[in-house]
Amino acid sequence: MSSHETRPCVPDLKKERLKCDFNVEELTNLIDGGKEKTALRRKLRSVISSESAYIDPIPPEYMSHEDQFSNELRKTCHTAMLMNKQNIDIKTLQLSKAYIGVLKDGDPLWVHYHVFIPSITGQSDPEQQKIWMEKIRTWKIFGTYAQTELGHGTFLRGLETTATYDRETREFILNSPTITATKWWPGGLGHTVNFAAVMAQLYVGGKCYGPHMFMVQLRDENTHESLPGVTLGEIGPRFGLNTNGNGFLRFDHYRIPRRNMLMKHAQVLEDGTYVKPSHSKLSYGTMVRVRVGIVRDTCIQLQQAVTIATRYSAVRHQSELIPGEPEPQILDYQTQQFKILPQISSVFALFFAANSVIDAYYSVTAQMDLGDMSLLPELHALSSGLKALSASDASRGVEICRLSCGGHGYLASSNFPRLYTQTTCAITYEGENTVLWLQVARYIIKSYRSAQNGNNLKHSVSYLSKQPRPVRGDLSNNGLLEAFKAAVFKLVSDTEGRIQRVCAKGQNYHMAWNQCSLQLLKCAEAHTRFYVCEQFVRKVEMAKGTENVKKILKNLCRLYLTHHVSVNSGDFLKSGSLSQNDIAVLEEEMCSLLEVLRPQAVSIVDAFDFDDGQLNSCLGCWDGDVYQRLYDEALKSPLNKTDVPEAYYKYLRPLMQVGLKSSL
């Protein structure tokens, strides 16, 4: 049984929890990936929870920008010490749900562990690794990954920072020739790290060899002062994640030794000879891993948001269902159920889809180790699509949850503001969504054409081989998946046809592609949505466990399917895969599912197993004592320390003492 099931709560939540008809702990285990993983997570959490160092001296909202940064750096350094003492792998901890809630608004060392170290291990040769990894292991080097520039995003070719080889001194000269060449955004770069893996255009003997990576020392290892030729700083406050230490970096003809170029793949020899890498797809693995990580993170953020919204919706009473009767729990309104339950189903959909892509990742990696790269494009398309879909679904979902809580969701003490700002950034980073959707579309169109030419397609796009013919009126899960296939097929074939028509009018292919890109986005999203639906159906079919837990999963899956049919009804009607009547029937079923799931809602989110410290929300606390918490939290405001604020004496009183003419 879950550890928290005996704690007291307000009658409304008690009533909800008594309705629970499934084993909450079993669902928790399923989400964690097994009993042992639940146990491990809880053990980690208990280590974390007992550390007084993780308690903020005052709510960070009231700290200055500098103090917020300092406070989070304090905690992340404490984590390093603690994990070292306890012999716990820090990356495992950071990726565990157990660590949620410790850092409030970003971790200045996250990029060090999750991007910098993998870059060094993945791209430097054995000799380089030996030197640098020793220093990383002993905490002499903290690094970041410096790729994006003020004027340049993910498009590598556009980078302006140069690394010019000087054969005389056997050094590279790093330079930022323009303001737009300033490295901009890397986490921790501002004032935390002393090294960076820097992406720069390699020049040897006047020739440009494109972007390559360099290990660059930025600060003195003893004094932490920035080195001559290097200009460093932070990029200023943001929507959220203000303690990530995002920074900027400029080079003024800054020299580094030749061997600071990461040389596992490409090399520059002493005499300036450039040695090409054997093949170029080697860094895809990291990219896929990072993107699947984003799916997982956004899924957890959505879990937090929907836990808060569900509990508060059970506690909050408002207006009237039947005139004159007492105000009902707002969770009894269909409109409220529709805000919340589809988000719960999204959590499971994203969770299962992420697991599928992780499985695919391992099998593709195994194939690649055998030299077979043929599965990589499919994996790339799946992980890109899923990253884009999860980032936008979860961002929208978190906002829907916030808005479902009325005005109080706007309070910092609800924790929704931070949850939103920390989720929405996933739309932009690690491959901006629109860019990723168009890459997915490229894979889809290529596959479709390949099938037209008689070739076999990879599994996830095999339905594009020939016009699917769904059985009319089959509204079972499998029937709906067939309808999905037909709808996506229609979108893809229409779009491909339109590209051809535009080209036939004499338009350049690339311009035709641009002119059809709205439709291409639709194809990419519809294909990915189908994939997520399919994985949801399959994983629920295969799920082991008690009937009652399986029933919850089945209902959530069915809600997900009917909801997305309803949202995209136009596509189904256009393809003829569902009739108007089918859609009406499915929409009625969706409404029934809301009613069926509603009594289990609180217990389902309980199964996500966050403690109050992790949710950090007055609205989402386990015991439902929402209003007292909101009030107590408000009292912490420094403005509430005095009855009459300084500003009154300075500004309001002088005004009240004048009062000459009409101010109406």
Add this chain to the structure above:
Amino acid sequence: MSSHETRPCVPDLKKERLKCDFNVEELTNLIDGGKEKTALRRKLRSVISSESAYIDPIPPEYMSHEDQFSNELRKTCHTAMLMNKQNIDIKTLQLSKAYIGVLKDGDPLWVHYHVFIPSITGQSDPEQQKIWMEKIRTWKIFGTYAQTELGHGTFLRGLETTATYDRETREFILNSPTITATKWWPGGLGHTVNFAAVMAQLYVGGKCYGPHMFMVQLRDENTHESLPGVTLGEIGPRFGLNTNGNGFLRFDHYRIPRRNMLMKHAQVLEDGTYVKPSHSKLSYGTMVRVRVGIVRDTCIQLQQAVTIATRYSAVRHQSELIPGEPEPQILDYQTQQFKILPQISSVFALFFAANSVIDAYYSVTAQMDLGDMSLLPELHALSSGLKALSASDASRGVEICRLSCGGHGYLASSNFPRLYTQTTCAITYEGENTVLWLQVARYIIKSYRSAQNGNNLKHSVSYLSKQPRPVRGDLSNNGLLEAFKAAVFKLVSDTEGRIQRVCAKGQNYHMAWNQCSLQLLKCAEAHTRFYVCEQFVRKVEMAKGTENVKKILKNLCRLYLTHHVSVNSGDFLKSGSLSQNDIAVLEEEMCSLLEVLRPQAVSIVDAFDFDDGQLNSCLGCWDGDVYQRLYDEALKSPLNKTDVPEAYYKYLRPLMQVGLKSSL
């Protein structure tokens, strides 16, 4: 000509401005409501711009919560003095675009001018008015409007604060019996105002007469100290609008004189006799005015967002359209055009619809003065629907604009974070959107039924009288409006039919209503969308001016229509009002319109006529010198004042000096 057309700008923007094929100033006049109004706005703006008091000493992002509040109170008090000196009406100023940008994150006196004063003038009797308005005029009284409570939102019946008449002393005793009865949210309540118009349940002789309004002194007029029996404070930090001074208020058996009940309508006589108000619809006028004000505000916020996004999209170069060619302006990507241009068309759609509702408001008010209340429900439905639609469209639009700017849109220095947090709150306040949509639905269903019974309907819903029969294949503006009518009619008749079916199965009407409420939301939104489309078409038809400006308006209107047909294609297909082929044709037309409008985009947003101080955005500045501004703005961060931060010595260095075991 516009005052700014001669200022220098970067080549990309110069090129865009040279493409302009219409008179920008003419469009500016149209948006302002005439040449004179443009001149007045610019005159006001020049008064504002020359005031050094409005310059923030440091960017407010770096100030503490208290200092931010103090800084904005300083500016709002300065405004009162200045307007008094210049003999300018302060409400006019606050509602003018000229005042945009002065207050960065909320005005602690806004509620005083826009809700408190109208409440006093609208609900107190002549004698009360005389006393209080004199004090308000001479700045002795600053007030707020205290209705919502910690546990209670817009549902008046749920309020818990009591006002019990004590016949002995001829006083009302105000009390907050529970924690949930705490007044919560009123702007300025925290530490700014000294009075409040308080909504409380009136009790006389043990009987409850429901919510009534009372004029309540909260703080001493000379010392500003809160009075005994009153507990005041601010409710803590929020997603945005942190300087609104939103506060809480509790009463502990706090006594006020009998005549502090606002007695224009209802009265309690000395002996405790309760005198009922003559009719209950009198406060609708204020509600309508406030809601139309929200439409206007969100429309201006969307103007700001889309100005920033459009200019930056012309300056920013990224990736490639044609392999190997230079990076194009991102405005050349269809996907980018689709993020931005529909937002520009939304600005005009909301603008014209708001004007229509304002016209309706004046004619309904005139009718009401003659005692005819019959037009009020229609006006209420229109203004409610338009508030809900504009709040959600503008919020979504601002976010789309932010996301269209990539990572830099996430920076505070883009001003998008504040624009979003200040727009999204409109979804919740002054009638939460879901609640409003259901009120609109109630009006629609009532109208539909009334027509079924042979009654005539009001103009805006007259198409619900009988099944519209649009001409197949007529894709003109009027043809599309007919198709819209048919689609909404189908939604409404299906929904009404479903309510009846649920009731026929024995379900209580109110429960049936709840079970159909998702469909009801759709009806309400579709009806309001139709209204907005119709007003857009009509206003453009009637627009006076040069052909080129009219062409811009026509194209924007057409983009709005085709876009919303595309988004709701399922509804059109279901109603049979448009065929699959029609929709494909319209979607192609929409793409062509993006291309047609793209060269005019920068000039259209120039016509919104914001200066850089108002946009307050490094990305949106007139001259397009985006990157230098971002860099310079970052340098203002206090963290950038030192090379090595304090936090290094305190946390990072000790860690680096330990470095015992592996931290990998």
